[in-house]
Structures are given as C-alpha cells and as structure tokens.
Amino acid sequence: MYTQTAPPFHGRRTEISLRSENMLHHIPARVFALRSRFLIPSCRACTKQMYNSQKAGNDSITTLNSLCDLKSHLKDTQFIFRPFSLDHNELSLLHDLVVSHTPDNFHEGTKAKIAKKITKIFDGYIKRLVYATILTCPWFSGSQLEEFSKARNNVLYIVFVSRDEQFFSLKNQHEKELCDIIDRGFMFACDVRHFGGQLHHGDDRAVEAFCSPPESIIFSSPEWINLSSLLDPVSLLTRTFVKRCVGKSVGSLVKKKPVSGRLEVRDDALLSNFCDSFRLLSYAESAINRKPITSWFSVGVTEEEKEILQSLTQAFEGLVHKEQLLELLLKVEQRVTEGIEKVHTSRLKCTIDYGEWLTKMRMEGANFLLPQKLESDLHVDPHRDFLDSLYLRSIHSHDVILIAKAGSHMYNLAVPTSDTDYVVVYRKPTHVIVSSSFNYREAKQNKRVAAYEVRLFCEMLLKGSVTMFELLFADNLYYTSTYWPQLSSLRESFINETVISQYFGFIKAHLKLIDSGKHTGTARERKSFYQIFHKLLSLESFVVGGNPVVTCTGSDRDYLMKIRHGPLEGDLDRALLYSEAQRRLGLARKQLPGQVKGSQEYGNYHILQTWLLLVRGIPLKGQLKMVTSHN
Numbered sequence: 001m002y003t004q005t006a007p008p009f010h011g012r013r014t015e016i017s018l019r020s021e022n023m024l025h026h027i028p029a030r031v032f033a034l035r036s037r038f039l040i041p042s043c044r045a046c047t048k049q050m051y052n053s054q055k056a057g058n059d060s061i062t063t064l065n066s067l068c069d070l071k072s073h074l075k076d077t078q079f080i081f082r083p084f085s086l087d088h089n090e091l092s093l094l095h096d097l098v099v100s101h102t103p104d105n106f107h108e109g110t111k112a113k114i115a116k117k118i119t120k121i122f123d124g125y126i127k128r129l130v131y132a133t134i135l136t137c138p139w140f141s142g143s144q145l146e147e148f149s150k151a152r153n154n155v156l157y158i159v160f161v162s163r164d165e166q167f168f169s170l171k172n173q174h175e176k177e178l179c180d181i182i183d184r185g186f187m188f189a190c191d192v193r194h195f196g197g198q199l200h201h202g203d204d205r206a207v208e209a210f211c212s213p214p215e216s217i218i219f220s221s222p223e224w225i226n227l228s229s230l231l232d233p234v235s236l237l238t239r240t241f242v243k244r245c246v247g248k249s250v251g252s253l254v255k256k257k258p259v260s261g262r263l264e265v266r267d268d269a270l271l272s273n274f275c276d277s278f279r280l281l282s283y284a285e286s287a288i289n290r291k292p293i294t295s296w297f298s299v300g301v302t303e304e305e306k307e308i309l310q311s312l313t314q315a316f317e318g319l320v321h322k323e324q325l326l327e328l329l330l331k332v333e334q335r336v337t338e339g340i341e342k343v344h345t346s347r348l349k350c351t352i353d354y355g356e357w358l359t360k361m362r363m364e365g366a367n368f369l370l371p372q373k374l375e376s377d378l379h380v381d382p383h384r385d386f387l388d389s390l391y392l393r394s395i396h397s398h399d400v401i402l403i404a405k406a407g408s409h410m411y412n413l414a415v416p417t418s419d420t421d422y423v424v425v426y427r428k429p430t431h432v433i434v435s436s437s438f439n440y441r442e443a444k445q446n447k448r449v450a451a452y453e454v455r456l457f458c459e460m461l462l463k464g465s466v467t468m469f470e471l472l473f474a475d476n477l478y479y480t481s482t483y484w485p486q487l488s489s490l491r492e493s494f495i496n497e498t499v500i501s502q503y504f505g506f507i508k509a510h511l512k513l514i515d516s517g518k519h520t521g522t523a524r525e526r527k528s529f530y531q532i533f534h535k536l537l538s539l540e541s542f543v544v545g546g547n548p549v550v551t552c553t554g555s556d557r558d559y560l561m562k563i564r565h566g567p568l569e570g571d572l573d574r575a576l577l578y579s580e581a582q583r584r585l586g587l588a589r590k591q592l593p594g595q596v597k598g599s600q601e602y603g604n605y606h607i608l609q610t611w612l613l614l615v616r617g618i619p620l621k622g623q624l625k626m627v628t629s630h631n
Contacts, residue, residue, distance in 0.1 A: 084182055090121045095186050098156045100148075102136050103215040103296040115219045118158060122189075125179075127365065130192055131159040132218040133209055138299045139282075140275035143312035153272050157209040158189035159224070161361055164368075167193070167434075170458040170605075170612050192361050196354070196437030199231075202241035204248065204280060208295045210236065216296050223361055230353045237287035239343040245284040246340070249277035250333055253326065263330070265322045271315050274325045278308055281332045288339040304332075355435035362434040370431050371617030383479070390422060390449040401425040401454055401615065402471065403479040410474050411534060412551045413560055422478070423471065424451040430616045458612050462603045464498035466506055466535075475551040487611045492547065496600040500592065503539055507532050507585055514578060523566075525574075530563045532581050539588040 094117040101110055118132055134154055141150040166179055180191040188205065190198070198206035211233050252273050254263045286293045300309040308328055314320040363370065383397040402425040408414040409421075428440055442453035452460070452468075461468040471477070472491035477484075510528045519525040537556055538548035552560060568574045 084122075084125050084179060086121055086125075086182070090117060091184065091187070093117060094121065094156070098134065098186055099151050099154050101134075102141050102151045102154075103134060103213065106134070106215060111218050114156070118156075118219070122158075122160065125163075127161040127163050128221075129158065129160050129219065130221050130361065131157075131209075131224045132220075133157050133212040133295070134216045134218060135205070135208055135212070135295050136216065137272075137275050137279050138297055139278045139309065139312060140272055142299045142309050143275065143316055145313065145316075153275070154186065155205075156187045156218070157205065157212075158187065159192055159195045159209075160189060161364075162191040162193075164362075164366060164618075165609075167191075167362065168613060168616060168618065170455050170462065170609055172456075172459055193358065193437055196358060199236065200437055202236075202238050202244050204241065204245050204283060207236045207241055208283070208293070211293050212295045223357070223364070227354075227357055230357060233292045234290055237283075237290070237293065237343070239340060242284045242287045242336070242340050242343050245280040245287075246333060246336055249280040249284075249329070253277055253329070263326070265326050269322060271312070271322070271325075274315070274322070274329065275312060277329055278312075278332070281329070281336055284336045285332075285339075288336065288342050308332075354437075358437060359431065359435045368618045370434070390424070390451075391446055392424065392426075392444060392449065392451055395424075395426045395451070399427045399429060400479065401427060401457075401481050402477060402484050404471055404474060404477045406450070406467075410470070410476065410550065412476070412553065412557060413530065413534070413564060415564065420448075422449045423467070424449055425454055425457045425471075426451060427454045427615050430618075433616075454612060454615050458608045461494060462605060462608055464496070464502040464603065466499065466502050469494060469499050469502075470548060470550045473548050473550045483611070483615050486614065487607075490604075490607055493600075493604040493607050495542065495547070496603050498602050500539070500542055503535050503542075504585070504589070507535050507539075507581070511578070511581060511585075514574075520574070521568075526564055526566045526568065529568070529577050529581070530560045533560055533563065533577075536581065536584050536588070539592070540584070543588055543591045 094114065097110065097114050097117065101107075115132065118129065122129065133156075135157055136151060136154050140153050144150045144152075162180060166176070169176060177194070180194050182189040195206055195209075199210060210228075210231070253266060253269045255266050256262065257264055282297070282299075283293045300306045311320050311325055311328060315322070315325055359370075381397045383400060383403075386403075387393065387395055387397070387400070402423075404410060404423045406421040406423045408418045428442075433440070440453070442456040444451040457468055461472075472488050472494060480488075510532050513519070514525060514528050519528070534549070534552065537552070538550075541547060541549055549556065563572060563577070566572075568577065
C-alpha cells in the first residue's frame with residue numbers, strides 16, 4: 001500500500017459581464033484548485049485515479065473557456081468564424097434530385113427544381129450563384145445494369161461569389177475556406193476565387209466542371225458564359241493536370257506490400273473508386289492527344305474500353321475480382337505515364353482577361369468602388385530608396401502603413417553595437433487582391449526587416465502577438481501613414497487577457513533559457529534579463545489598469561541599461577536578478593485577476609475588421625470607436 005497525491009488543477013478567475021437595460025452586473029466565476037489524496041492498492045487503481053483527475057482538469061478547462069467566450073460575447077468583442085449551417089432537410093431533398101438522373105435524361109423541369117433548391121439552401125450565405133453542373137462518371141453509369149443505379153455517384157458542382165465581408169475578412173485562408181468550400185459528398189460548392197485557383201493548379205474536378213456539356217449544366221450565369229469565351233478548354237489540360245489525374249487514379253486504389261514492394265489493392269478500395277480511376281485516365285489520355293475533355297462521354301467504343309466496361313459490370317455482380325481490375329488499370333496507367341512528356345505546359349498561364357473577370361465577379365453588386373490611383377501618384381514614391389535598401393522592391397510607398405525600428409531601438413535601450421532592424425506593415429493593393437485567384441505572400445523577411453501585409457498584422461494582433469501589440473503603444477515610430485492613427489487611437493481596446501498571457505509566456509520562456517545555463521556570462525544572457533524586466537514593467541502596469549511600457553525612460557531605463565551593460569555582479573548578481581524576476585512575475589500573476597479595471601478576453605475583432613476595410617479603400621458606414629463593457 002502506498003499513497004499518491006493527484007496533481008492539482010490550477011484554475012483562474014474570470015469575470016463575466018452581464019448587461020441589463022440600465023446597469024452592468026459582474027458575476028465572478030472561479031475554477032478552484034483541488035488536491036486529493038488517494039490510498040491506491042495497485043498500479044491499475046493509480047492509473048484510474050490519475051485519469052479521473054486529468055479528466056476533471058480537462059472538463060474544468062472546457063468550462064472555463066466557455067465562460068471566457070460568454071464574457072467576450074457579452075462585451076461584443078468576440079468573433080467566431082463558423083462554416084455554413086445548411087438546412088439538412090433541404091440538402092436531403094436536393095440529394096434525391098441529384099442522384100436520380102444522368103445527363104442524357106435530365107429534363108428541364110428537373111434542372112429547374114435543382115436550381116430552385118440550390119437557391120433556397122444558399123440564400124443569405126453567399127452573394128450570388130454563378131454556376132452549377134452535374135458530374136457523372138460514365139464508367140460507373142455504364143457498368144450499372146439497373147437504371148436507378150446509374151446516377152447514384154453523381155456530384156453537384158457549384159460555384160458562387162462569397163459575401164464581401166467574408167472575402168475581405170482578416171481571418172487567414174484556412175479559416176476562410178471553412179466558408180469558401182463546402183464538400184458534402186454528393187455536392188461540392190466553392191467560391192469563385194477558390195475555383196480559379198483550382199483551375200490554374202490543374203485540379204481535375206475543377207477542369208471537369210468547366211468542361212461540362214450543356215446537358216449536364218443546371219445553371220450558368222452570363223458571367224460564366226463570358227468566362228467560357230476567355231479560356232480555351234484544351235489549354236486547361238496541362239502537364240500538372242495530367243499528373244494529378246494519374247496520381248489520383250492509382251493512389252486511391254493501391255498500396256505497396258512491406259517486403260516485396262509489389263502493388264496490391266487497398267482494403268478500403270471500392271468498385272466506384274475503380275470507375276473514377278478509369279475516368280481520370282481517360283481525361284489524361286485526352287490531354288496527351290490535345291483533345292478537349294467532357295464530363296459526360298461515351299464509353300465502350302474501343303476494344304480496350306469494351307473489355308474494361310465488361311469487367312466493371314461483372315465486378316459489380318461479384319464475378320470479377322478487384323485484382324483483375326487493377327491489372328487493367330495499371331496497363332492504362334503505364335501507357336499514359338509514358339505520354340506525359342508530350343504535354344508541353346506545366347501550368348495554365350493567367351491572362352489579364354481572367355483577372356478582370358474575377359474583379360467583375362467580385363464588384364458586381366458591391367456597394368463600394370475599388371480605390372483608384374492616378375498615374376501621377378505612382379511616380380510619387382518618397383520611400384523608394386529606403387524600401388529598396390530593405391529588399392522590399394515590390395512595395396510602393398503609398399501602400400506602406402507603418403515603418404518602425406524594432407527591438408532595443410523601439411524600447412530606447414539601444415547601445416552602439418545594436419543592430420538596426422525594422423518592422424514594416426504594408427497593404428497589398430485591393431485591385432490585385434480581387435483580381436487574383438492565388439494566395440499572395442503576406443510576410444517578407446530578411447536579416448534587416450520583417451514586413452507584414454496588413455491582414456496578417458491584424459490577425460497576429462488579434463491573437464495577442466506582443467510584437468504587433470507594442471507597435472500600437474510605441475512613441476518613436478519611423479513612419480506612419482494617415483491610417484495608423486485611426487487604429488492606434490483605439491489601442492486600449494486591444495489590452496486583453498490573450499495578450500497578457502503572451503507576456504507571461506515570453507517571460508517564462510526567457511527564464512527557462514537563463515535557467516538552462518546555455519548563455520551564462522554572455523551578452524545573450526544579459527539581453528534575456530533586460531527583456532524579462534522590460535516585459536515585467538508592462539505586466540505591473542496592467543495590474544493597475546495602465547498601458548504597456550514600450551519606450552523606457554527615467555529610472556526604469558537606467559536600471560535596464562545597467563543590466564544590459566553588465567557585468568552581472570553585486571546588486572545585479574545573476575542569482576539575485578533571477579530570484580527578483582520570479583518574485584515580480586509571481587506577484588503580477590496574483591494581482592492581475594483582481595485588478596479594478598477588468599480586461600477583455602480577446603482583442604476587438606470588430607474594430608480591426610473595420611479598420612482593415614478602411615485601409616483597403618472600402619468606405620465605412622460609421623466611424624471607428626472603442627468598444628468597452630459600458631458601451
């Protein structure tokens with residue numbers, strides 16, 4: 001018999017502000033630390049008790065996070081990016097319509113019903129529909145003996161224009177795709193910009209949708225018809241497209257045996273997957289022969305096709321094994337692979353016309369105009385030499401939002417040997433963003449500069465980046481445009497628990513580095529110490545409801561400069577400094593939850609999003625203002 005103490009779960013205090021009609025009530029919610037002792041007769045019982053303790057801790061964290069979200073929601077600073085919540089009943093009815101017909105027996109009445117369902121399902125979620133078509137695998141349809149089974153694997157492909165607030169959101173591309181792409185198996189829908197990117201990257205499904213025959217098309221807008229006149233279908237059949245077709249045709253079906261390396265059928269491979277693989281290889285052969293493809297074509301024309309179709313039909317009846325189908329597939333795949341080099345281009349060339357088409361799609365029905373720059377403005381480039389010296393040649397002066405000297409220069413703690421590094425915040429021209437189907441690079445870094453596109457800056461600020469947060473409170477910025485004061489004047493809206501936790505993390509990381517002894521007695525260690533005490537000044541200011549200390553002056557600066565210059569002895573002994581840093585950090589941790597001025601959980605999304613639209617040149621309905629718990 002022995003005893004073991006379960007590890008305590010350390011909670012934190014959260015204040016939730018509930019707004020009534022005339023007053024604000026504060027309800028404290030505390031997750032208490034629990035410490036329990038168990039008499040554990042065996043290791044198995046010990047494991048169970050530890051599991052229960054860990055589960056209780058995880059449940060407490062989940063509850064605490066929910067309370068944090070509730071508080072942020074009530075203070076109107078929360079923004080949760082959620083994917084579409086489409087009506088399941090309507091989706092079920094749409095599914096029944098989609099899988100009931102093949103293109104050769106689609107009636108106009110059925111197409112009208114599908115178009116009506118699509119409109120109803122997406123109403124309010126998107127700006128407008130552009131295109132919808134049915135993709136049917138001819139190999140699957142041709143191998144089905146029962147008429148009702150021929151359309152069972154149909155896919156409805158939809159292209160739409162997302163809402164402007166979605167398109168220009170400060171959220172990153174991964175989060176945006178939660179709303180830009182919807183894949184429900186029988187239905188695939190995407191924003192027009194995503195479709196354009198997939199088309200340029202040779203995605204087989206996007207190319208197939210673009211090349212649909214008239215009998216498969218459910219709806220096509222005048223803009224889509226115009227796009228068809230801009231792009232030659234054969235030009236879409238690039239080497240990248242062929243390689244993707246070949247890769248998907250084999251990769252979804254086979255695996256290598258561990259010892260021999262021989263290919264064999266995957267355990268989860270379905271007969272419908274074989275049909276799709278033969279379809280993809282048919283597209284690849286058409287590309288090699290420079291013939292346009294179509295998503296609905298006749299199969300069983302050549303002797304080889306007849307053999308494949310017969311084998312697929314018998315396989316669905318259980319008369320042919322998958323291994324026999326694999327032999328036929330690999331035979332076609334080998335022939336296609338040998339012909340890939342005949343395809344000259346590796347990627348579709350983007351034309352000016354296509355960019356103009358994307359711009360027109362975005363701006364149709366928009367309540368704003370793209371900002372226009374006069375030709376004379378383009379020649380006024382006052383920061384050209386400076387930007388060129390930082391290897392930022394692609395950025396024009398009128399797109400620079402901020403230039404700041406980083407690190408010790410910003411903190412007023414530089415020494416003669418300090419390097420001069422810069423932080424630059426810039427914007428990508430709005431007309432470039434709306435006319436491109438590619439994700440543009442948002443960070444440019446080298447030894448002297450870190451440059452951030454304004455959307456990335458906003459995202460990092462919202463997530464509590466100390467570097468971005470300090471820019472709002474710095475006094476000695478190298479250059480600011482007229483846009484910067486409109487955000488920095490509301491800087492107190494971004495003092496929140498997320499950024500405060502980043503300060504704690506920064507200090508703990510540097511304490512850990514010092515504790516490792518890796519840089520003992522070096523300038524690097526002294527730099528870590530002064531950075532720790534610099535961030536402690538901000539934490540102690542937060543305790544009394546103040547702003548962060550970025551630019552140091554007076555006795556605070558003198559103390560930090562003594563640490564920086566060294567040596568670490570006497571009153572500045574290494575052990576004494578380490579102990580003092582831990583003491584002040586612990587004191588701040590205790591005092592912050594009880595501060596008089598309660599802070600927000602997160603940065604203010606609405607202010608940042610509105611400011612981002614302003615920088616993009618999109619007019620605002622109202623003025624930017626600080627949002628507090630009393631608004």
